[in-house]
Amino acid sequence: MLIDRLVATALAGSLMLLAGGAGAQTVGPSGETATPSAEVTLSDTDLAAVKEKGYKAALLWHTSSDFTNAVSAGAKDEFARAGIQIVVTTDAGFDAARQRSDIETALAAKPNVILSLPLDPVTSAEAFRQALTDGTKLVFLSNLPKGYKHGTDYAAIVTDDxxxxxxxxxxxxxxxxxxxxxxxxxxxxxxxxxxxxxxxxxxxxxxxxxxxxxxxxxxxxxxxxxxxxxxxxxxxxxxxxxxxxxxxxxxxxxxxxxxxxxxxxxxxxxxxxxxxxxxxxxxxxxxxxxxxxxxAYELGRAMAAVGVKALLGQETPAFVVAPALTxxxxxxxxxxxxxxxxxxxxxxxxxxx
Missing domain, CATH: 3.40.50.2300 (Response regulator)
Incomplete structure (x- = not known):
């Protein structure tokens, strides 16, 4: 599982850790306060508003493993509650070029929301550009394409606490x-x-x-x-x-x-x-x-919930963290x-x- 998260190196030096005093915490790329994933939930009204829309989603992952399988399961279960169909699921095998091809393939299916861990901040920024042009909502796991702005280019980064x-x-x-x-x-x-x-x-x-x-x-x-x-x-x-x-x-x-x-x-x-x-x-x-x-399952659930909120035009937190467990x-x-x-x-x- 560790290697699944080592690929998020592009945030090194930009995501920060506040390690002083009682309030030590993980914070976002521009110092955003982390929003606990438990606070990102869909109400019955939210679910009713999207269920009959025929929305589609794509899960574009960096690799296949127990970790990504669990993230996918959490996302699929949450999307299912909202009546959103998963039309594409891919595994880039830690290859940024392959991920770019995966994005192009996925966009042909016209998803309304994409969940993904961008493998390379520079190539990913260009690779996801067409998705932005198409109006597809983007939710990222742990990593962020270079130059992307919250609320304009992506709905949230979701990662571990x-x-x-x-x-x-x-x-x-x-x-x-x-x-x-x-x-x-x-x-x-x-x-x-x-x-x-x-x-x-x-x-x-x-x-x-x-x-x-x-x-x-x-x-x-x-x-x-x-x-x-x-x-x-x-x-x-x-x-x-x-x-x-x-x-x-x-x-x-x-x-x-x-x-x-x-x-x-x-x-x-x-x-x-x-x-x-x-x-x-x-x-x-x-x-x-x-x-x-x-x-990991909660990471996927939270990503899907953020995606639904973005589709509804709701404000979404920039930086969401799922809890750890001993x-x-x-x-x-x-x-x-x-x-x-x-x-x-x-x-x-x-x-x-």
Missing amino acids: LFQMGKQAADALAKALDGKGKVGYIFHDASYYVTNQRDQAFKTTIGKDYPGIKIVAEQGISDPARAEELASAMLVQHPDLDGIYVTWAEPADGVLSALRASGNTETKIVTLDLAEPVALDMVKGGNVTALVADK VTKQNVAQGWKDSLNRDAPQSVLDAAK
Whole structure:
């Protein structure tokens, strides 16, 4: 799932994180206050106003995965309530040129609204230009074509509440450590909007809210395949670590391997995004204490709701965030459904019984 959101790098340096004081939060590209997705809802009057219009929608995604499948499911269910037909669904395979072709193909079906994650801010700006000329309403996931203006060119950007993801990871690790101990911090050592914001939120929350916890070791990682090696080196220097934060689930699996290799059953791991190996360790009572995920299904629902509001000529919020959730052994089955709109892997469900 992480790679689905790494493509949103064009907002790096423009979307910001307010990490000072009690009001820390993710904010939009021009400092817009985030609107919680729960506030973006369709009334019975809204639904009645669009149901008989014969509106059509297109879902133009960047890739296929559990994450995008869940976003699509949320969008399809909300559009179905409004009587809006999905006429085109595409997968660009992380290829901006292919996405441009997808847009051209979709426009031939004359959709009234398009939901998409633009892969490249420059090429996407040109690729979506015909949609604007056609009067198609645009709702974007996490990224924004260069030069596009809210209310004129697009209805909203919808994304994760990235600060909350990092904060909840800090809260979960602090709970596992009873608010005290030494921890390691393994962050993503690359310029990626999603991971950078989440990592910094973890670090900020530990420093602000948990004086009994000290980050005594920091290690950047760019290649998940090196996670075990880097974690082993960290553990040699700091064998008494009580906990480790890992930037996302794939490298967390490598950190878990390093702990197992050293016979360490005490150091707690917290990481972001759902994945079977780390979830399996968590439900078996291993080193992993919690996983923090986004609500991908809710992202799609909110995008569709914004699209309907735009079709009705209603004012739409510029920047919408879907909530994060902390998944533990106790709520793993429901957490998987809430995040990805599907059952957790059978191995995880069996181990959690």
